[in-house]
Amino acid sequence: MKRADGRAWDELRPVQIIPGYQSFAEGSALIELGKTRILCSVSVEDRVPPFLKGGGSGWITAEYAMLPRATVTRSPRDSTLGRVSGRNQEIQRLIGRSLRAVVDLPALGERTLSVDCDVLQADGGTRTAAITGSYVALRLAMENLVNMGILSSVPLRSAVAATSVGIVHGYKMLDLCYDEDFTAGVDFNVVMTSQGEFVEIQGTAEGKPFNKETIDFLLSLAQKGIEQLFQVQQEALATQKENKREAKTR
Numbered sequence: 001m002k003r004a005d006g007r008a009w010d011e012l013r014p015v016q017i018i019p020g021y022q023s024f025a026e027g028s029a030l031i032e033l034g035k036t037r038i039l040c041s042v043s044v045e046d047r048v049p050p051f052l053k054g055g056g057s058g059w060i061t062a063e064y065a066m067l068p069r070a071t072v073t074r075s076p077r078d079s080t081l082g083r084v085s086g087r088n089q090e091i092q093r094l095i096g097r098s099l100r101a102v103v104d105l106p107a108l109g110e111r112t113l114s115v116d117c118d119v120l121q122a123d124g125g126t127r128t129a130a131i132t133g134s135y136v137a138l139r140l141a142m143e144n145l146v147n148m149g150i151l152s153s154v155p156l157r158s159a160v161a162a163t164s165v166g167i168v169h170g171y172k173m174l175d176l177c178y179d180e181d182f183t184a185g186v187d188f189n190v191v192m193t194s195q196g197e198f199v200e201i202q203g204t205a206e207g208k209p210f211n212k213e214t215i216d217f218l219l220s221l222a223q224k225g226i227e228q229l230f231q232v233q234q235e236a237l238a239t240q241k242e243n244k245r246e247a248k249t250r
Helices: 086-100 126-147 178-183 212-249
Strands: 015-019 027-033 036-045 059-066 112-121 160-168 171-174 186-193 198-205
Touching (some): 015 126, 027 126, 036 126, 059 086, 059 126, 086 112, 086 160, 086 186, 126 186, 171 212, 198 212
Parallel strands (some): 059 112
Antiparallel strands (some): 015 027, 027 036, 036 112, 160 171, 160 186, 186 198
């Protein structure tokens, strides 16, 4: 089955990760997934939340927000509402959990790495794209800490990435854009490590319930897409290393 944008049912949208997108952040990356674009940056602070103070362990936290015109109509900033919306809270907690799942937190020492995910343009899949792009930004930040002699090695156990899958008009699909997500009868967000382990599975039937065979098929479809995202992440990291080598030789 061909979709509205010409993709096959098991095909990701065109995806690109541009590493080192910001000059001043310890690590940053811009991820483009179809029309969805998210800027991910990592900042390092020599402190931890009170519940970790004195324990010798580090922390990874995340914030997520959409620019007012990231979508077809303007949405107000959280700051004008005086609170973080429930949706944004849910997503930033998901991003933080996903990244912490692959980090050796004690190896960070008592440091907090804050990940900011700002949605420049949204066409579905923003939470999963934010996780995929944030991993690259986090890796770059940790490599910078190693280069500065602050860390002895990069405290990452594996990579992490995420995608969406669902059932739209009876068809099982990978990487839903907004129009597909809006009409989906079943919608899953899947987060996995490069070791083939699941970090989180969010699945909902919007109408008709689904059976175990459907879950198994959708998870296999998600894994196929996530394995491709791991390759894109590695290509982005390799590009950044090559850019740094070229800069040194100039």
